[in-house]
Structure formats: structure tokens, C-alpha cells
Amino acid sequence: MFHPATSPLRFDVVRPPTPEMVAGYAAEHIATAARDLWPTSPVRLGPVVPSVTSHVQQLTVDGGSLYAKVELLGMSLVSVIRGTGGDWPTVEAAQRAYLARPGTLLEREANQLRALAAAGLRVPKVAGYRPGVLFTERVHGATLAELVAASPESTAGLLHLVHEELAPVLRGHDLVALVDRAPIVERSIPGTFLRKFNGTSGAAYLRRSPHGEVLRDIVLRVRRANAAAGSSSPRLVIFGDLKPEHVLFPPGGGRPSFIDPGLMRNPPCADLAKLLSRLVLDMVARRPGEDSVRVVLDQITAYTDAAAAHLAAVDESALLRQLVILWLMDTTNILTTYLSHPAGLPMTRNGAVVVARTGAVCRMLDLCTSALVPLRAGRDLWRLCLAYVAQAATR
DSSP states (O other): OTTTTTTTOOTTTTOOOOHHHHHHHHHHHHHHHHHHHOOOOOOEEEEEEOOOEEEEEEEETTEEEEEEEEOOOOOOOOOHHHHTTEEEHHHHHHOOOOOSSOOOOHHHHHHHHHHHHHHTTOOOOEEETTTTTEEEOOOOOHHHHHHHHHGGGGHHHHHHHHHHHHHHHHHHHHHHHHHHHSSSGGOOOHHHHHHHSSHHHHHHHHHSSTHHHHHHHHHHHHHHHHHHOSOOOOOOOOOOOOGGGGEEEOSOOOOOOOOOOOOEEEOOOOOHHHHHHHHHHHHHHHHHHHHHHHHHHHHHHHHHHHTTTTTTTHHHHHHHHHHHHHHHHHHHHHHHHHHOTTTTSSHHHHHHHHHHHHHHHHHHHHHHHHHSSSSOHHHHHHHHHHHHHHHHHHH
């Protein structure tokens, strides 16, 4: 049986699958699943949406626009094409066994989308599911990142709106029960970090990465800080994959929609950590100008101050320190994924921009992780890290 969390990287002993093999497999399974679900409807496959995690492809059924998602072995596409799961015959055989078992990642995602919709959250409607393929209706709107870029002074308000939409839904009894039965732990920030950078396979992964030496030090500091922080905070239900591009606001305003859930139990600040990690990374990559950077960071500070205002000083310090650690974990996770992105696999525009600014991102991570070592109060640590963000985004 294949275990993606523990399988070593096998660069030297297998010929990894090519992007063309993976894309061909995914398109074939999308077409087969669509014919099974809509046997009398015309189906046309459209363009592939660049992604480092799953194969996502547009299609039309009876003229209506849908998205189809295919995942392999519960891994990211980057990992599969790097050879983590073996050569293509090995991957295909393991995928058949994986799909024969209940509770695959996309099955859990489909169930979570249905549960979130029933709880009142705006999410894409599940149009259909077949083992290994999830079809959802298209959601239109501007992403959170686009709105922050266009209106930096609205950042705190947008973050508050996202929290107000999610918080009551994630506390619902039925949703909590579903998550406890079938979480999507594959999208956990600390789980991904510890899986990627653990043992000999993690060391080999970093050695093959550009900027591998500085990244090795960054990873070591974060691991030590995470171990020292312990796990005393409660583990509540979180959205789990709360990226800025997964929050879409309809034209003309209104309630946001949320795509690609990964509901699980994690520290309650994990959603905010991923959201801020990706907003900051986008800003460092784009360098929107000193005035915009200052406004966004002031807005983020105002939001985190308000979020922690009800806490005692010791609890506020622990929360902000945990927020920093999870933020740095997530940024390291996605940066190294971008740096190991295989040639021939479609790259997101944002990923390409981040890769072009790898030096600045690594310097930011180096400074921020070095700041973890002295036991500063959480508020001081957070503000120091935001100052390093400002340097990276304006130079």
C-alpha cells in the first residue's frame, strides 16, 4: 500500500511521470466521469487552470461552465511529477488502489462543500462527483488579493468580513461532527511543513532547491520554534486552505464565496496565518510601492490588534507568536514548492513572480526566523517581522 506521507523522494531510482502523462490521465478521467454523470449532454473540455496541487480544468456541459478537479494519491501535482510516488506505472497502480478506498481527498472535499452550503456559507455548488474527479459550478468575482491590491486601505475591513462569514459556520455542531469524521488534514500548514522537511527526504529536497543552504537554516529555526511553542492552544475547526485566491467577492459588492475547503482541526489562528502569508508573499513579489505597502501592513496590524484585544497579555503573546510561526511555515512551504515546480507543468502567474523574487523572499524569511530565537513578546516579534516584510516589499 502506498503511503504518501512517508514515501521517500526517489529522484535517482525512478523516471518521474511527465506533466503530459499526468494531464492526459486527468483529461481522460474527467471526460469519462462527465459522460457517466451526463450521458446525453454534450461535454467539451476547456483550458487547464495552473495549479501546483490538483489538476483543474474548465469544461462545459450543455453549454454551462463547470470546473473539474482531479487529484493523484492525495499528493500535490508537483510531488507526483517530481517522482515522490514512483514512476508512471507505479503511480497508476497506486492511484487505482487509492480510488478503490473510501474517503479520498476529493470525496471529503465534496462532502465538505455540501455541508458548508447547508450551513449557509457561499461556496461552489457540487455539480457531480465520481471517484477521483470533482465537478463544481463556477464562481465569479474578484479575489481578496485583487481587492487588497486595488484598495489597500480596505484590508482590515476585508479580513474582518472574511472572519465574520466563517466563524459562525465553523462552530456549527453538524459541521464539527463532519470534520471530526473526515478532516482534510493534507492541507494543514504544520502537517505539510513537517512532512516536507522531515528526515533524509527533507534534507535531500532542500539540497536540490535553489537557495538550499539558507532555506535549511530557515527550516531548522522554524522547527525549533514550533517545538518550543508546544501545543497548548485549542484545536478548533478551521477552513484549512484559506488563501486570498480562494475568497471571491461578487461584482458590485456583497458576501464573499469560498472555494477549495480543507476543513480540519488546527490552532484557530492557522486560517489567518495562511491568509496573511499569501497576501504578504504577493506584496513582496509585486512591490506595489512604499505607500501601498505601508497602508496594507498598518491595516494588518490594526486587524491583529483588534483580534487579540480581548486576551490577557500572556495569551496575546502566545497567539501572535503562534501566528508568526505558522505564517513562516506556510511561506516556506509554498516557496519551496514553487522552486521545485517541474518544467512543463503550468505555473500560476503569482508563482512565477514569486520565483523571480526568491532572493528577497529568502532574505525576509531569514530575518524573520532569526527573530524567533530570542524570547520576545509576541507583539514585538510580530511587529519586527512586519518591518522585515516592509523591507522586502520595497527594495
